[in-house]
Amino acid sequence: MLQVRTGPDQLWDIDYRSGGPITVNGQAFEWDLAVLGNGHYHILHNGKSYTAELVSVDYAAKTFVLNLxxxxxxxxAKDRFDLLLDKLGMSNAATNKVNELKAPMPGLIVDIRVEPGQVVQKGDPLLVLEAMKMENILKAPGEGTVAAIKVALRDNVTKGQVLVLFS
Incomplete structure (x- = not known):
């Protein structure tokens, strides 16, 4: 189960199981999805046609930007573990201080949005990593001060490579 928010008052409970039906807020959700490649999709739902483009993804923060x-x-998005942490009042437990930001996947650094000495909060954009022709905004996983940026613009990085150090 996922809980997906698109705004302050738009919240959906999505239940899905491999091979099973998808429900949104308890109602069956029927759609046809065609992958066009490079983050582009075609969707049919309730007799209407939609084009979708996945603009950016932050897997750590579970945030997605789409053009629909x-x-x-x-x-x-929040999965069942995020919802449980919220319920227990522990949702901010892992957001205190961070030591480093690592590349979640291999790619190319196309933008650096911070500099050493800059104080950042959880969710602040740090770098833009292009992977598979999609731009992924890498955000601060917690609060801290940027101690060093270990990559330069147009650097190719590998998964797990340290990109930013925090003090």
């Missing part, structure tokens, strides 16, 4: 028929949508 030209309209920008920012999605924040």
């Amino acid at each position: 028929n030209g309209q920008r949508l920012e999605l924040q």
Whole structure:
């Protein structure tokens, strides 16, 4: 089960199981999805056609930016573990201090949005990593001060490579 938020008052409970039906807020959700490649999709739902483009993904923060028929949508997903931490009042337990940011996948650094000495909060954009022709905004996993940036613009990085150090 996922809980997906697209705005302050738009929240959906999505239940899915491998090979099973998808439900949204308890209602069956029927759709046809065609992968066009390079982060582009075609969707049919309730007799309507939609074009979707995956603009950016932050897997650590579970945030996604989509263009759906030209309209920008920012999605924040919470899985059952995130919801349990929220319920227990522990959702901010891992956001205190961080020591480093590592590359979640191999790619090319196309933008650096911070500099050493800069104080950042959880969710602040740090770098943009291009992977598989998609731009992924890498955000601060917690609060801290940027101690060093270990990559330069246009550097190719490997998965797990340290990109930013925090003090």
